[in-house]
Amino acid sequence: MxxxxxxxxxxxxxxIESTAQWLRAVVADSGPAVPEEELEACVGRLEEAGAQPGGVPPRRVPPHLEALWRERDLTAERHRAAFTALTREAKLPTADLAEALYDRSRLPEAxxxxxxxxxxxxxxxxxxxxxxxxxxxxxxxxxxxxxxxxxxxxxxxxxxxxxxxxxxxxxxxxxxxxxxxxxxxxxxxxxxxxxxxxxxxxxxxxxxxxxxxxxxxxxxxxxxxxxxx
CATH class of the missing domain: 3.40.50.1000 (HAD superfamily/HAD-like)
Structure with a gap:
């Protein structure tokens, strides 16, 4: 029983919201002007990297991040470090978007x-x-x-x-x-x-x-x- x-x-x-909604919400808040074609390309790279917590898993974890990825859920610091590192692998328009995207993934509205x-x-x-x-x-x-x-x-x-x-x-x-x-x-x-x-x-x-x-x-x-x- x-x-x-x-x-x-x-x-x-x-x-969690879709990768496109996630990225667009952060870009809208942070204000950088990003062409539509680049936004769509960024969505594809983020999904390939598996950079969104709760989203599509990585297709391949880079060798230098494998140890961090395996232990990502054991501490808050490792979790942030793992996902922001994967986000940077996606080559976003501005470097500060990595931290902003991670912060967005923790919000209830996401x-x-x-x-x-x-x-x-x-x-x-x-x-x-x-x-x-x-x-x-x-x-x-x-x-x-x-x-x-x-x-x-x-x-x-x-x-x-x-x-x-x-x-x-x-x-x-x-x-x-x-x-x-x-x-x-x-x-x-x-x-x-x-x-x-x-x-x-x-x-x-x-x-x-x-x-x-x-x-x-x-x-x-x-x-x-x-x-x-």
């Missing part, structure tokens, strides 16, 4: 909840089932939940950079279960990563995977969680 549910953040409960995120969390709360968010991340995502009105539906946040451990390490899932007051065998992990999130299975947790599609292409995947209960 499922007595507690753990959710991943990016690609599961929320999804993230959208999936259509069924709130209703699923509210249904779990209504059934008395506690919820934890377990995320490999380098910054505090709580403001995203607060800004979108669902923070009161989450009982615990287990963020890799705050604990110095990351999924699929079973320790982070065990800590989440302890916070929820449930045994691993009575917990469900919902995520989108077949490596990181499936790590919960090593503890005996049940795992349910969703597809990290754009928000407008995935209207009801989370609602399936309720049927698993």
């Amino acid at each position: 499922i007595k507690g549910v753990m959710f991943d953040f990016s690609g599961t409960l929320f999804r 993230w959208r909840p999936y259509p069924d995120t709130e209703e699923t969390l509210r249904a779990l709360r209504g059934r008395g089932i506690p919820v934890a968010v377990v995320s490999n991340i380098g910054w505090d995502l709580r403001p995203v939940f607060r800004d979108h009105g669902v923070d009161d539906l989450v009982d615990a946040y287990l963020l890799s950079f705050e604990h110095g451990m990351e999924k699929p390490d079973p320790r982070i899932f065990r800590t989440a279960c302890d916070r929820l007051g449930v045994a691993p065998g009575d917990a469900l992990m919902v995520g989108d990563d077949r490596v990181a999130d499936v790590g919960a299975a090593a503890l005996g947790c049940r795992v349910h995977l969703v597809d990290p599609l754009p928000v407008d292409r995935r209207p009801s995947a989370l609602a399936e969680v309720l049927h698993l209960l």
Whole structure:
């Protein structure tokens, strides 16, 4: 019987804006005049580099960044350093855009909840089932939940950079279960990563995977969680 549910953040409960929206928002705020053709080319280079947190993963991590990339989610400093370095690999019009883009990725307005995120969390709360968010991340995502009105539906946040451990390490899932007051065998992990999130299975947790599609292409995947209960 499922007595507690753990959710991943990016690609599961929320999804970041498109790379084009991300870049255009920063360029509009910072003010450099960038021709449309160059903007479109920059979007392609950013996606190839995998420079957007929560966005398209890198097609190839440059050798000199491999060690930093592997450890990016363990501290806030490494996370910023890894993603701003990848952004600079994309050869943007001005160097200061790298830091501005990273800052943009941490803002609540850069993230959208999936259509069924709130209703699923509210249904779990209504059934008395506690919820934890377990995320490999380098910054505090709580403001995203607060800004979108669902923070009161989450009982615990287990963020890799705050604990110095990351999924699929079973320790982070065990800590989440302890916070929820449930045994691993009575917990469900919902995520989108077949490596990181499936790590919960090593503890005996049940795992349910969703597809990290754009928000407008995935209207009801989370609602399936309720049927698993």
